[in-house]
Amino acid sequence: MAARKSSTEMFVRTVIARAYPRVIGQHRELSWVFFDIFLPLMATCAYVFVYKAIRAPEEYIGFVIMGGAMTAFWLNVLWSMSSQLYWEKETGNLGLYVMAPNSLMAILLGMALGGMIATCMRALVIVVLGSWWFGVTYAIGDFIQLFATFMLTMTALYGLGMLFASLFLMFGREAWHMSNLLQEPVYLASGFYFPIRSFNFWIAASASIIPLTLGLDAMRQLLFASGAKFGFLSVRVEIAVLVVLCVVFIGAAKYSLDYMERLAIREGRITDTRK
Template sequence: MSTLITTRPPDRGWRLFVRTIVARAYPRVIGQQREKAWIFFETFLPFLATVGYIYVYRAIQAPEDYIGFVVMGGAMTAFWLNVIWAMASQLYWEKESGNLALYIMAPNSLMAILLGMALGGMLATCLRALVITVLGTLLFGISFAVSSYFQLFAVFVLTMAALYGLGMLLASLFLLWGREAWQIATALQEPVYFISGFYFPVKSFGFAVALAASVLPLTLGMDAMRQLVFASGPSLGFLSVEVEIAILSVLAVVFIAAAKFWLDFMERKAIEEGTLTDRRR
């Protein structure tokens, strides 16, 4: 009796890229199904924190659209946290747990691995954003006045592209750090909520500061979305939506290209020096 052994040719190019994303997302998605407590901690509790800011506006008798600003900001925190904790700091964690050497030895792209991690955490991210948006809208009677669905979709997609590009760029930088990586990730939360105007119009900063803050994709992304979604949005906007879309497009290209360059650089460095997997650094 003869045994037929079929061997599948190794994947290359975009096939390998996609399979890597799926392979890295898989354990994260499956792991989340094993214990559902995260749904409470990552959706309901952050919603309550967002509601806290809503009641601050109620206490100072703010116009109703500001309540909507808070809900949008609260929903967008989910994406920033996903970028910081599920993407940027992940290669550092993988170094700590000993997996990074395997990732670098494997013939796949580090960008695909990072995307897989982020996509694996996207279930929690989207659920959190959805819960905050839906519950916030229903409980506080937020009214939307969408002026252009097409522009809204474009702004969201470009913001996410630039944001995850930034996340990949940060991931390569996080590799350079040791214990301070954790502190840096923590320090990138509230300060970014503040600088990007998660809970108030970024126009309040004045032109120069708001322009400097625009290097973070969420600053312009949220400003444009507020202008497109709320009736009073255009009067509180920083730049016109068209200009913000153009800048977001540039940011997306720049961050993704920079991430590719830096990740390649780090990978080369790991091979040449054999130091990036050293946990003592």
């Protein structure tokens, strides 16, 4: 029992320790506010004006604002988590992480939480200012379902991020390009700027393996009066699938990180910073 408590405490302390430099870094230099919040807000507005140019119904503007806000989380997962272990390897920290008596999952979680201030701020600013500028109105029917959807989406998404972190590390130098490659295709497949129902059923169903697809669809259904009209599946079904994705991705991430750690210790190649 004592050992169990100690490992839990170690996990939490590791999360805090890895989150700390990110939080401090963001306080130390505030340039990210411009590059990470203001500029993406402008990019989201551009998609709103595309809909205005083709005279789309008003609901679509709300859909774009929500999608633009959720890009923050996807980018945080890709760049601050998935490709981060590779970056840590290149800067010489990964060997230290593997040697230290802590969990790699805790380190990755710390990275994600440390970057969460910027991520949440970016999402919040896009939602608040975007809704204000373009007069988006919300009609929230069920707060509990909305909260559950958001939390499940985030859990599954960050589980996927942890899985990617170990996979990308094994891809070596291709890690960054994999992250780059997964930006626009996922924006497309997950329907960040349009309802996923615009695709046929099988394409939408295949895209549902990305947690943001169903998460975003369910949130749009719960946030907008006409959201259900554009929904892919019912909110209850989408929540159920998200629960399954959480279990699968976190389990797979744990297995994959453990495997990578064993490989790193046994073969000593993964932590090698040869360029």
